[in-house]
Amino acid sequence: VQLVESGGGSVQTGGSLRLSCAASGFAISTVCMAWFRQTSGRELEGAATIDSEGTSVYADSVKGRFTISRDSAKNTLSLQMNNLVPEDTAMYYCAAAEDDCMVAAQALGIMTPVHLFHNWGQGTQVTVSS
Numbered sequence: 001v002q003l004v005e006s007g008g009g010s011v012q013t014g015g016s017l018r019l020s021c022a023a024s025g026f027a028i029s030t031v032c033m034a035w036f037r038q039t040s041g042r043e044l045e046g047a048a049t050i051d052s053e054g055t056s057v058y059a060d061s062v063k064g065r066f067t068i069s070r071d072s073a074k075n076t077l078s079l080q081m082n083n084l085v086p087e088d089t090a091m092y093y094c095a096a097a098e099d100d101c102m103v104a105a106q107a108l109g110i111m112t113p114v115h116l117f118h119n120w121g122q123g124t125q126v127t128v129s130s
Helices: 103-108
Strands: 002-006 009-012 017-024 033-038 045-050 056-058 066-071 076-081 090-097 117-120 124-129
Touching: 002 090, 017 033, 017 090, 017 124, 033 066, 033 076, 045 066, 045 076, 056 066
Parallel strands: 009 124
Antiparallel strands: 002 017, 017 076, 033 045, 033 090, 045 056, 066 076, 090 117, 090 124
């Protein structure tokens, strides 16, 4: 199993970036996939998840600005980030669970817990300047 992120960079407030995560060794359409982010000195924060049916869940901090999607043919996960603000500055990680997203979490519109994600990419840095 391998996850390789790309697409990070530096933008100004209000700008956009699109992150990609190329997966190998498994089919991303069969498990819970997610984007997490982490700034130095802060805990890992979930940004978005997408389940096997294509249903997505977003953290309140990114709702309405970020869109998670997948291309099953290319086995690639994406995160479109619009209207970026300095608080979005972080290392972004792609992650895969070994099963589908938690049914209860999806029903409540909350992130599947981080401890259920066992496979991680190396991360890609996003920096937003004011």
